[in-house]
Amino acid sequence: MDLNTVVEVRDARDRGAWQTGDAWLGGGTYLFSEPQPHLRRLIDLSRTGWEPLRITTGGDLEIAATCTIAELSEYPKPAGWRAAPLFQQCCRAFLASWKIWNMATFGGNLCNSLPAGPMISLSAGLDGVALLLDQDGGRRRVPVADFVLGAGRNVLRRGELLRSVTLPARALAARTAFRQASLYGLGRSGVLLIGAVDPFDGTLTLTITASTVRPIQLRFPVPPNAEAVREAVENAVEPHEYFDDIHGLPAWRRHLTFRYAQEIRRELTQTQEAGR
């Protein structure tokens, strides 16, 4: 769609001072999908030249904000990454057309902060940490699980840029389980839960997304029984935090959240016991 209040598209490498009405432009798949009457300038990130995906010397994976869903999906995952299947599972959890697949960016998905943001699910589920840059060159790091505050709301301050997300080597080596539901085939996620078992201390982490307005993370240092998981979910999610929109009623999302939490518990704790 034409954004007829936008008077300039500027290269992010030469952006000048941040002005009221500015917005970072990632792939533009959200920005160009509906009217944005408050916007005057788009600050285009596409020519930053940031390496989309990079393994650090410590074995962590750094994902640039400008990395597309297609690049993330195609990236060859090293054999030691037991969490590798999650990448494809989350990339496929998009309501994705060809345009979204090839244009939408990892960072744009996080910054859009929709409950159904599958890159939020992936990076929160794998203990990702976001690197944020402010207009004065200051940096801060925020766990992705704390980055999203509510539907369409996040911790970004005026003019702040999401530069990258780092997934720790330890999380990439975790055994994982994935459950997702949509009201219709290839639809937007109504519920998306990820379980991950720490390869060193066996802690089970359960990350609830899509059914809730923000990611909610639960950690179980010892393998939990059904009651412990039920109680933890009950205590962690306030009734008003189950998201309500056209993609699913809160009662349906709540029901599947409890069900998938138990399925993941069984899948990951039974194999843990068998492996001892």
Ligand SMILES: Cc1cc2nc3c(=O)[nH]c(=O)nc-3n(C[C@H](O)[C@H](O)[C@H](O)COP(=O)(O)OP(=O)(O)OC[C@H]3O[C@@H](n4cnc5c(N)ncnc54)[C@H](O)[C@@H]3O)c2cc1C
């Ligand atoms: C048909 C269709 C289906 C969709 N399905 C889904 C879906 O299933 N799940 C979902 O979550 N979304 C969905 N979307 C919304 C959107 O396409 C995605 O959220 C996408 O990932 C946004 O990425 P982008 O790079 O295109 O972001 P953009 O449209 O470029 O930007 C989105 C927002 O993030 C800000 N932004 C972008 N990059 C940065 C950065 N690095 N730092 C700070 N701010 C930044 C922008 O200013 C803007 O506010 C869908 C959209 C359409 C049109």
